[in-house]
Amino acid sequence: MKIGLLVQRFPYGGAEKYVQEIATRLVQNGDDVTVVTSEQQDVDDSAYMFEIIRLPTVLSIGEYWFWRGLEDILKLKKFDIVHANTYGYYHTDQASRLKEKIGYKLVITSHGFHGTDLYDLKRQKIISKNSSFGFLRSLYDDKIGFKTLLRADHLIALSKRDAELYRKIGVRDEKISVIPPGIRDVFYQKEFDLSLRNKLNGDPLLLSVGELSWIKSQSIQIKALSLILKKKPNAKLFIIGRDRTELVNLKLLCAKLGIEKNVFFLGPIDDQTLYSYMHACDVLIHTSLAEGLSTVLLEAMACGLPFVTTPAGGNGYLSEETGAGVIVPFEDETKLAATIISLIDDKRNLKLLADNGKNMSLQFAWNRIFERIYKIYSDLTSSDSSLVDHS
Template sequence: MKVTQITPGRFHHFHLARQMQKHGLLDKIFTGYPKFKLKDESGIPLEKIKTFPWVQTPYMKRSLLGLDKYDKINKEWIWLLVQTLDKYAAKSIKTRGVLTALSSNGLHSGRKMQSLGGIYICDRGSSHISFQNEILANEYERWGFKWIGIDERILEKEQEEYLLADYITIPSQFVMDSFIQKGIDKNKLKKIPYGARLDRFKKIGDPVKNKFRVLWVGGVSLRKGFMYALNAFKEFKHPNKEFIVIGHVSREIKSLIERENLENVIFKGIVANSQLLEYYSCSDVFLLTSLEEGLAMVQGEALACGCPIIATPNTGSQDLITNDKEGFIVPIRNSNSIIDCFQKIVDSPNLRNEMSYNALEKVQSLGGWDTYGENYKSLIELAIKESHLSL
C-alpha cells in the first residue's frame, strides 16, 4: 500500500515525503504550493508532486496586494483553501492506500480513502484546535487585543477529522496532553517528533567574548510569547547585551513595541536559511517562549549549531532537551524565569560551552529526519497490520 499526503504549504510534510519516497512508500503529495516553488525539494520525483496552487499562491501574496489586514477576507480565503485542496485530492484518490493529511485538509479525502478500504491518518502539527483557540483568546485579551478566533467551520471540520481518523499523528508530549485534555482517546494518538536538517545546520563558530547575545528565530507574535522574551531581555542587567530578532513581526507586536525602549534589540526581518547557521552558532542562547505550537523545528536547528535553548514546554521542548542540560525549560508567561536562566549562563563561564556540547550530542542522538521517517514507516506498518490489510 502506498502513501498519499496532503499539505497546503511545505511545513514538515515535504521532509516526510522524502522519507516515504526513500522507503518506497510514496504515491503522491498534494500541495497548494506552485510547482516552480518546489524545485529545491530534492528527493521527491516531480511527477509525484500534485499542485493545486489557485488558492494558496494568491493567499501567500496577499500582503503585496494590501489584503492581509482584512480579517473577513482572510477568513474566507483560508476556508476556501482547506476545502478546495481537500476536495481536489479526494477526487484524485482512486485506489486503496494510506492517506496522511495535515489537519483541516483531510476530511473529504479521508472519507474517500476509508470508503476504498484504506487508512486515514490526521496529522496535527499544533495542539488540539479547541485548546489552541482558547489559549490564544486568553493571550490576546491579556494584551488588550480582540481575538477573532479560529473559523467555526474549521473548528468543526478538524474535530470531525479527529473522530474520523484511524490515527492522529502529533509531534510532542505537549500536543498529546492537549488532545487528552479534550477527551481524545490516547490510543489513537501517535507521537512522532520532528527531525532537524543535519545536512543543512551545523556549528560554524562561537559567540563573541564579553558580549551576551540572545537569538530569536520565528514569527514575532503574541502566540510565540514574544513580549515575555522582550521584557526579560530588557530587565536583564548586563553591560554588553544584544537581542537579535529574526522573523516576521505581527501587527499586534508592532503596536506594542512602539512604546518600548528597544535599545540593543535588532530586528533582522526574514533571513535566508544559509545565513542562520552563523546566527545560531554565534549566539549565547536561543530563546523561544511560545504559548502554543507543536514542536518548533527552529529548536532542532539551534541544537544542531550548538546553541543552547531557553524554551517553554508549549514549544515541544520537552521532547528535545533535558532541563539544565542542553538548555532550560521555563514556564509560559514568565519573564523572571528567563532572566534567571540568562544569569546562570553569565555567572558560569563554562556552562554555555557544556550546554553547547550537550546540544550537539543530543541532536545527533535524535537522528534527524531519517529517524522521523523510520518512526512514520513503523506507524504505517502497524496501521496496516491492525487493519488486516497488506502492503
C-alpha cells in the same frame, strides 16, 4: 505506496518543513508522493523533487481556509495513505470526513493544538488577545475537531503532551505514536563561521528564530532585553524569521524602549547561515504562546545552543526530558530577563545544557524519524494494520 501529504501554506512554517522532509525521503525511497496545499505567491515548485498540487481558497474563517477541489483530488489520485497535517484546519477535517467514502488510510499529525491553547491562555487571563474566531473554539473542538481525530487510522503526536490530549478525547493507545519532528542534516555539520561571533560584537548574544507574529510573542523578548541591558549593556538580540504581522510593531517597541541599536531583525535566512548564528550566540530565546514541538529548539540542541522556552505545546517536555533548556512562564519579561542573566553568569550550567543538547540531539535525526513514520504507513497498508508501532 501512493501517499498524499496535506498541509496549509507550503513551504512556509514548521508543519510545512515537516512535510517537505517526509516528501523528499518518500521520493528517495521510490514512493509516489504528492503534496496538496494552498495557493501561494512567488513560490517555485520546480525546486522540489515531488509533485505539488495547489488549491484555491474560496472562503476563510480566520486560519480555516476552504479549498476548492480537495475532494476531487483525493478521488483522482487514489492515495493509499493520506497524511493530513495540523489540527483545526479544513483540509484535515475534509480528509477525515472523506476517508471511508474514497477509501484511503488516514494519518494525522496535529502539530499541537494552537487554537485550543490560545483560548485557554485567554481564559486564564495570561493573554488579552485571541484569534479572531477564538470564541468558536470549544464549539469547533466538540462538534468537528475531536471527531476528525477519532476517525483517523493513526495519530502522530509530536510530544507526550499531544498524546495526552488524544487520549483525553478517547483515542485508543494503539492508534497513537509519539514521534517528534526531526533535525535536518545541516545542523549536524562540524564546520561553521568561526568569525561570526566577533563580527556580531556583543555580550551576551541572544538569538530568536520564528515567524514574526503575536503568537510567537517576540515583544516579550524585546521587553526582557531592555531589562537585561541594565546589567549587560553590550547584550544584543538577533531575531530571525519571516514577517507575518508584527515587524512594524516590534520596531516601534524597540524605539519606545530606546534599544534599537541592540535588536537586529534579519528576516528569513538560509539554513547554513542560521547554523552559523546558532554556533555564534549564547542562548536561544523561544517565547511562543502555542506550539506543537518547536523544531528550532531541536536544531539548537544539535548546535550546542542552550535554549529558554515557554511551556507551549511539547516545548516544556523537551526541556525537561533532554536537560537542554530552561522553562519560563508565558508573557513574563521580568522572569525571562532574570533567567537569561542567571544562565549567562553560570558558565558551568550553560555548558551542561549545551552538552546535554548535543548528546540528546542524535536521536532526533530526520532519517531516524522518517523510518518510524514510514513504518506506520507500511503497517496501515499491510493486511494486518494492528502491527503499527505506537511506542
